[in-house]
Amino acid sequence: MTISEVASHSALPPTRAARTRHYAMTAPTHFAVEYAINPWMDTSTPVDAGLAWRQWENLRHIYLDLGHSVDLVAPEPGLPDMVYAANGGLLVGGHAIVARFAYPQRAGEADAYAAWMSSRGHQPVQTRHTNEGQGDLLVAGSKILAGHGFRTDPRAHDEIADITGLPVVGLELVDPRFYHLDTALTVLTDDVIAYYPPAFTDTARATLERLFPDAILVTSTDAFVLGLNAVSDGRHVVHPAAATGFAAQLSAAGFEPIGVDLSELLKGGGSVKCCTLEVHS
Numbered sequence: 001m002t003i004s005e006v007a008s009h010s011a012l013p014p015t016r017a018a019r020t021r022h023y024a025m026t027a028p029t030h031f032a033v034e035y036a037i038n039p040w041m042d043t044s045t046p047v048d049a050g051l052a053w054r055q056w057e058n059l060r061h062i063y064l065d066l067g068h069s070v071d072l073v074a075p076e077p078g079l080p081d082m083v084y085a086a087n088g089g090l091l092v093g094g095h096a097i098v099a100r101f102a103y104p105q106r107a108g109e110a111d112a113y114a115a116w117m118s119s120r121g122h123q124p125v126q127t128r129h130t131n132e133g134q135g136d137l138l139v140a141g142s143k144i145l146a147g148h149g150f151r152t153d154p155r156a157h158d159e160i161a162d163i164t165g166l167p168v169v170g171l172e173l174v175d176p177r178f179y180h181l182d183t184a185l186t187v188l189t190d191d192v193i194a195y196y197p198p199a200f201t202d203t204a205r206a207t208l209e210r211l212f213p214d215a216i217l218v219t220s221t222d223a224f225v226l227g228l229n230a231v232s233d234g235r236h237v238v239h240p241a242a243a244t245g246f247a248a249q250l251s252a253a254g255f256e257p258i259g260v261d262l263s264e265l266l267k268g269g270g271s272v273k274c275c276t277l278e279v280h281s
């Protein structure tokens with residue numbers, strides 16, 4: 001064997017490099033499960049507000065300890081799902097696209113996120129069709145992976161391609177428990193992703209297999225604890241702690257998994273990624 005053959009046959013995972021990230025988060029000051037717009041939400045389950053706060057603060061401190069910056073968006077009364085900041089919009093390449101929510105209960109969040117974008121010097125643009133921000137629109141290198149089927153309207157995908165100038169890859173979701181793309185797929189690096197194949201149509205699976213031949217495929221056990229609702233800086237992957245199988249897969253692939261418990265936020269159908277809006281440069 002030549003040296004390069006030895007290297008390619010070796011069991012050593014690739015070295016993963018972190019890139020400093022810019023995130024935005026919204027404190028769970030008004031978080032509660034007051035309505036049910038996804039199968040994870042049950043209005044009869046009480047939320048421990050103090051615990052929700054501590055879990056959210058722990059997540060924020062993990063990002064800060066990793067050297068990332070975290071902007072704070074002001075939470076507003078009457079908008080209990082605002083804590084899921086990922087849904088507020090998509091910021092990429094200097095473009096700031098504000099969400100247009102599918103359900104009236106969340107519609108008011110759009111103005112709050114637009115105000116935050118303006119305060120950061122962005123000029124928020126709206127889409128005519130429903131888009132739930134980074135819940136369904138995930139930047140992978142120079143592409144945008146875009147979920148549809150439950151929330152974001154595929155017609156918004158074309159609008160987003162026009163606004164950003166980036167190719168938008170539509171991926172149709174089929175299982176209501178995985179109602180946003182970020183519940184079924186994690187972008188780990190510009191060209192490595194992890195996903196749960198049964199959440200997608202056959203066509204979407206074929207697209208993912210073609211674009212990401214080295215993807216990590218997670219099991220139902222990890223998917224059903226919302227394990228894929230994770231945030232990667234290219235090396236460290238902050239993920240729901242219960243997804244232990246996914247953590248082992250990440251380690252084997254050279255990543256550093258960091259498990260966190262967001263049990264209270266899971267009651268609203270969200271976890272790590274839902275609470276984190278990334279500002280992509």
Ligand code: ARG
Nearest residue numbers: 038084086135180268270274
């Ligand atoms: N209760 C919220 C909803 O149903 C949860 C949003 C979770 N966010 C996410 N990025 N998946 O809209």
